[in-house]
Amino acid sequence: MKVYFGLPMMGKEEWKAAEFALRKKRYLTSAGQVAAFEEAFQNFVGGGNAVAVSSCTAALHLALLAYDIGPGDEVIVPALTFVAMAHVVEAVGAKPVFVDAHPESGNIDPDLIEEKITKNTRAISVVHLLGRACHMRSILDIARRHDLPVIEDCALALGSKHWEQHVGLIGDIGCFSFYPVKHITTGEGGILLTKHSGIAEKARRQRGFGRTKSPYDCKEFGLNYRMTEMQGAIGQVQLKRLPGFLKTRHRNYMRLRARLDLERIDSDCGSHYAFSVMLDNRDDVAKRLISHHVETSIYYPVPVPHLTYYREKYGKSSFPVAEEISRRNLTLPVGPHLSESHVEYLIERVRTAL
Numbered sequence: 614m615k616v617y618f619g620l621p622m623m624g625k626e627e628w629k630a631a632e633f634a635l636r637k638k639r640y641l642t643s644a645g646q647v648a649a650f651e652e653a654f655q656n657f658v659g660g661g662n663a664v665a666v667s668s669c670t671a672a673l674h675l676a677l678l679a680y681d682i683g684p685g686d687e688v689i690v691p692a693l694t695f696v697a698m699a700h701v702v703e704a705v706g707a708k709p710v711f712v713d714a715h716p717e718s719g720n721i722d723p724d725l726i727e728e729k730i731t732k733n734t735r736a737i738s739v740v741h742l743l744g745r746a747c748h749m750r751s752i753l754d755i756a757r758r759h760d761l762p763v764i765e766d767c768a769l770a771l772g773s774k775h776w777e778q779h780v781g782l783i784g785d786i787g788c789f790s791f792y793p794v795k796h797i798t799t800g801e802g803g804i805l806l807t808k809h810s811g812i813a814e815k816a817r818r819q820r821g822f823g824r825t826k827s828p829y830d831c832k833e834f835g836l837n838y839r840m841t842e843m844q845g846a847i848g849q850v851q852l853k854r855l856p857g858f859l860k861t862r863h864r865n866y867m868r869l870r871a872r873l874d875l876e877r878i879d880s881d882c883g884s885h886y887a888f889s890v891m892l893d894n895r896d897d898v899a900k901r902l903i904s905h906h907v908e909t910s911i912y913y914p915v916p917v918p919h920l921t922y923y924r925e926k927y928g929k930s931s932f933p934v935a936e937e938i939s940r941r942n943l944t945l946p947v948g949p950h951l952s953e954s955h956v957e958y959l960i961e962r963v964r965t966a967l
């Protein structure tokens with residue numbers, strides 16, 4: 614038996630949908646599939662305006678452009694996250710200001726945000742780590758006090774709700790990823806979700822060179838961040854299957870939680886991207902598991918400010934909680950590619966490896 618950390622859930626229906634989009638004789642782009650995907654996405658999350666783009670990173674970039682963030686500006690970024698958020702801050706010429714994680718959830722620690730806010734701060738970004746929603750009430754309170762927008766990195770959090778509201782609709786902009794091992798996939802792809810229709814319109818223009826239809830003109834900056842029709846077609850099928858995927862994730866997650874009595878990074882609200890534990894002998898356990906064909910992962914192996922690019926540019930600073938999580942975290946798969954017997958095998962292997 615082999616337990617993969619993640620596998621894309623692609624089948625006949627997705628292949629058929631992509632082929633249908635490809636067979637359009639005249640229009641191979643912007644022919645309705647992407648728009649239909651956006652509408653289906655809005656229905657799934659229960660509102661907002663969805664702008665489909667080529668990746669979550671593109672969506673994060675457009676989120677900063679939406680607020681005209683640029684040189685001289687600072688953006689609050691979690692120290693424990695994927696590098697994409699910090700990189701787009703660099704892309705617009707602004708400076709990421711890192712904030713340490715909370716030891717229980719691994720999400721940004723709201724109590725440490727305010728001391729990092731300066732007169733140059735222009736936005737607060739958060740990541741819902743492994744699908745676990747951040748403590749948004751405290752984050753929104755801080756944002757309101759300082760009149761700052763909140764950008765949510767929801768790349769691993771599709772299906773995650775907080776106070777009955779889907780993540781991405783709690784702050785000002787939410788960015789989702791459809792990379793192969795996320796909750797759903799379109800191969801590559803992303804969505805910018807926002808409750809503000811003006812921001813959605815701006816993002817729609819900026820994903821297509823900043824052009825307005827007529828007359829032929831560019832009043833603002835823009836790039837080509839469009840999603841393809843094939844991706845839009847596949848995305849609609851994946852969204853239909855998402856409730857089933859989420860059910861399997863929940864079942865697998867609860868089984869691991871009940872049967873493995875370990876220190877967890879956990880919270881009660883989330884969409885169960887993976888099961889995350891803390892171990893002192895993490896590297897040994899991971900090695901033993903891989904020798905029995907069980908893949909695991911680490912969220913994240915290095916805090917972003919300690920990655921070479923950021924360390925060399927901004928110097929070394931200390932993020933004790935993120936550092937401890939990086940050192941001790943082991944994350945186990947719970948995805949819909951795992952059958953009940955995969956999960957049994959996984960549990961058995963982890964118990965032996967410990």
Ligand SMILES: *Cc1c(COP(=O)(O)O)cnc(C)c1O
Pocket residue numbers: 667668669670671694695697698740766768769789790791792802803
């Ligand atoms: C995957 C991921 C991204 C990047 O998504 P892309 O669609 O590959 O650009 C950003 N943030 C987090 C937390 C991720 O997991």
